Amino acid sequence: MSWLDVFRGKTKPPPTSAGAAKERLQIVLAHERISRAGDDFLPRLQRELIQVVARYVAIDPKAVNVSLDRGGDMSTLAIEVELPPPSKDDTGTTNPADLKPEARAS
Amino acid sequence: MAQVIVVTSGKGGVGKTTSSAAFATGLAQAGKKTVVIDFDVGLRNLDLIMGVERRVVFDIVNVITGEAKLNQALIRDKRVDTLSILPASQTRDKDALTKEGVANIIEELSKDFDYILCDSPAGIEKGALLALYFADQAIVVTNPEVSSVRDSDRILGVLQSKSKRAEEKRDPVKEHLIVTRYAPNRVEKGEMLKLEDIREILAIPLLGVIPESESVLKASNTGNPVILDDGSTAGQAYKDAVARFLGEDRPHRFIDPEKRGFLSRLFGGRAA
Numbered sequence: 001m002s003w004l005d006v007f008r009g010k011t012k013p014p015p016t017s018a019g020a021a022k023e024r025l026q027i028v029l030a031h032e033r034i035s036r037a038g039d040d041f042l043p044r045l046q047r048e049l050i051q052v053v054a055r056y057v058a059i060d061p062k063a064v065n066v067s068l069d070r071g072g073d074m075s076t077l078a079i080e081v082e083l084p085p086p087s088k089d090d091t092g093t094t095n096p097a098d099l100k101p102e103a104r105a106s
Numbered sequence: 107m108a109q110v111i112v113v114t115s116g117k118g119g120v121g122k123t124t125s126s127a128a129f130a131t132g133l134a135q136a137g138k139k140t141v142v143i144d145f146d147v148g149l150r151n152l153d154l155i156m157g158v159e160r161r162v163v164f165d166i167v168n169v170i171t172g173e174a175k176l177n178q179a180l181i182r183d184k185r186v187d188t189l190s191i192l193p194a195s196q197t198r199d200k201d202a203l204t205k206e207g208v209a210n211i212i213e214e215l216s217k218d219f220d221y222i223l224c225d226s227p228a229g230i231e232k233g234a235l236l237a238l239y240f241a242d243q244a245i246v247v248t249n250p251e252v253s254s255v256r257d258s259d260r261i262l263g264v265l266q267s268k269s270k271r272a273e274e275k276r277d278p279v280k281e282h283l284i285v286t287r288y289a290p291n292r293v294e295k296g297e298m299l300k301l302e303d304i305r306e307i308l309a310i311p312l313l314g315v316i317p318e319s320e321s322v323l324k325a326s327n328t329g330n331p332v333i334l335d336d337g338s339t340a341g342q343a344y345k346d347a348v349a350r351f352l353g354e355d356r357p358h359r360f361i362d363p364e365k366r367g368f369l370s371r372l373f374g375g376r377a378a
């Protein structure tokens with residue numbers, strides 16, 4: 001881009017819907033090609049995570065939520081495990097809020 | 107109890123997914139709790155049209171095989187909060203869908219939703235049969251074109267013989283017609299089948315006529331169902347169709363050739 005473009009008010013090409021389409025496709029296809037090669041690891045990852053957490057606390061497998069946001073440079077995988085409330089005779093000092101395990105990996 | 111609606115056509119590429127996305131969004135905008143299911147296992151596309159492709163973690167096949175719970179596979183729409191999407195699997199084939207598995211999913215969804223929309227794959231094979239099997243109502247999507255009208259007639263026959271309602275000899279599946287990609291100018295020139303002719307041949311109630319519109323491509327480029335584009339004729343036509351579905355009486359629009367002014371004829375403006 002030359003300085004003349006700035007002068008002409010052409011600093012950036014206007015975003016087009018076709019440009020958005022290309023970007024979305026590049027991201028989704030990059031991820032699909034990877035998962036086509038290997039098998040789908042997310043179900044296994046979730047199962048194993050539940051097993052590990054269940055070793056320490058009694059959890060409901062339904063209370064495990066995995067959410068994903070695929071990006072070009074980085075994807076975010078958030079795993080949320082809803083822990084049961086502490087039992088009444090629990091005299092521990094742990095604050096339940098500190099236990100909220102939210103694992104993030106890219 | 108939820109109403110199960112299949113969006114089907116027989117023929118491929120006529121606008122089933124475009125219509126499913128628009129209709130589901132429209133019903134949800136009207137405050138109905140709506141979930142739209144992609145039955146096109148192996149060739150999922152609804153996620154792209156709905157703009158949620160980056161957020162797919164699990165899919166319908168994962169739920170059927172028990173790898174994920176239904177609520178973990180559902181994607182909540184960020185634009186309309188009463189709308190959810192259940193994506194198809196991209197890596198398996200149609201054999202991964204079982205009647206029993208789909209039955210369980212529909213039963214569970216029935217508890218939480220008012221409408222369950224099923225975006226059918228093309229054809230009259232397993233995937234399409236499963237998509238329509240549980241339907242209470244059917245939206246048959248047709249283009250003004252001979253092969254599309256014939257295939258719609260074929261799929262109407264399938265609805266009347268192979269759906270669960272037909273098998274159990276209950277009230278038949280309620281049928282609705284949506285004619286898409288209608289170009290009044292070409293109809294006027296005699297190049298395209300007339301709306302009246304299609305209605306006469308298929309003889310089912312007309313829910314809407316969606317004009318051929320450039321904004322449909324723009325909508326799929328950006329992943330926003332066209333019904334969210336208030337300025338587009340296709341979006342407005344889908345809005346009308348949803349209102350009619352919900353019992354409102356609205357006249358059909360965009361079915362006559364545009365009366366073009368002198369300037370627009372001169373400069374060749376096109377429909378949005």
Ligand SMILES: Nc1ncnc2c1ncn2[C@@H]1O[C@H](COP(=O)(O)OP(=O)(O)OP(=O)(O)O)[C@@H](O)[C@H]1O
Pocket residue numbers: 115117118119120121122123124125146226227228286287288316317318319320322323326340
């Ligand atoms: N009203 C319209 N105006 C212009 N283009 C349209 C319209 N409706 C649909 N299309 C275009 O037609 C093509 C097919 O649409 P769509 O994917 O919705 O069809 P489909 O029936 O779901 O296809 P398939 O059988 O492969 O699942 C798309 O390129 C879409 O943009």
Ligand SMILES: [Mg+2]
Pocket residue numbers: 122123124146151225226227
């Ligand atoms: Mg489709």
